[in-house]
Amino acid sequence: MEQELKIDDINDLIQRRIEELNELQKMKITPYQYSFDVNAFSSDIKNDFEKFEGKNVKIAGRIMALRRMGKASFAHIQDIKGRIQFYLKQDEIGEENYKIFKLSDIGDIVGVCGKVFKTKTGEISVHSDSYTLLAKSIRPIPIAKEVVDENGNKTIFDQFVDKELRYRQRYVDLIVNPEIKDIFIKRSKIITELRSFLNSKNYLEAETPVLQPIYGGAAARPFVTHHNTLDMTLYLRIADELYLKRLIVGGFDGVYEISKDFRNEGIDRTHNPEFTMLELYVAYRDYFWMMELVEEMINNICIKVFGTTEFEIEGKKINFKAPWQRISMTDEIQKITGLDVLKANENEIIKILKSKNVELTGKENKGKLIDLLFEATIQPNLIQPTFIIDYPLEISPLAKKHRKKEGLVERFEGFVMGREICNAFSELNDPIDQRSRFEEQKKLGDEGDEEAHQIDDDFVRALEYGMPPTAGLGLGIDRFVMLLTNQPSIRDVIFFPQMRNL
């Protein structure tokens, strides 16, 4: 049975492979097999040659290099752990099987059985006595040839480097640049350790709605969608916060969620429209307590996943070891600029901002101006892990007023390498204050601030029933993974980053 060609970007390379496929089928070979009993992996064999030498192994993987020399051949296959060479010759596997092998291409998935041996030139290989085509590849993969010199330095020729194609066709990227798998494995371990740390504290992993009639918990523009049967507008969540706090009202005293949030905003090195966020709320605790928890949690992840708290990130040595420095935002601004922003009027702050070439829209309130001043003067210098504490009230509509300092809230953000990695507060649990904060936000919204918070009456009602004092935390997983794995772009830590349609 000949395969119909229904491939839009057919070329002669694909054409030829389909012809091979048909030839295999004429030979009654099934080019897409059902299973293969793998019992060994490339790097295990190479790392423990003494144990494997002379033993029969069954390995499987993708052919990544082929060297055919008439009636004998060498090839490399790539499995989950790396690459290994196999050798086969016609005398040993028979003409029929050798013909099947000759119809194989780089990219095919194959299974090989045979004895482990070392070639004349010293490469640990599998001397195959059977060869099975498991899945025929009809689309050629970009071939990158590798050379490892005697010092172990790897040179890669013609590496697949087009970033656009790598992101759009991540499956090819993973085949051809397998070292990136490690980043994603690290990402997975980080999330696993995060979850196991939080579970060890007996916090409940909760699932809250992605589709929300009122979005909230952050300042961001949402994605809008529509439910047909209910005939109502729904928003993809921009944060989990308000639902998780409802669970605290309901009597859970520790809840967390690791989930996707969606923000309809720009895309760049640090922003993907959907991203993974950890949010955690713990009853009867405040933001001081939460700072210690963050230190403990991050130290734990560093040790469990990387075995150290010391990292080299973009050439700088970073140590996550607790305790982190704690700096008051307004004190530090005063130290650096000489201005007491709490007492100063807006014009005094604007004057300094202008001298720093910060562009203003003219709509900023005092809290926003203070935040801008912080970003311009202090944030870039926060290289080692640092907590900035006590933020202006106007930019923190869900945080509790500071117990001592007028105009501020009990909020902290953690910074590393000048970048924010987490955000936390003593949560606002005064329903009357919360309603007036929402009303302030509504004013901003009415004035055109597209990111202003919506009024969530049901959330206020929940607070009216009474929410215990609570500490809350948000931690952006993608950016955290970027830091720990030293990746320059969020797209390098997300398997399938959002791309424009072609």
Next chain:
RNA sequence: GGGCGCGUAGCUCAGUGGUAGAGCAUCUGCCUUUUAAGCAGGGGGUCGAUGGUUCGAGCCCAUCCGCGCUCACCA
């Protein structure tokens, strides 16, 4: 959104006004321990798209599409 840059064979790239190239990949032949295997020979292109300038455009100009870097925005 602004600035800079990129888009040529499956991959990596050269080609700055005069017949579209190289290496790898691929095909044919030879080759039973090779390893960027080798030797000999061959095929493969809407040069991102559209329009313009020119006797002549991959190259110059304009517009558009896509991507990258960067700045702004995104607390």
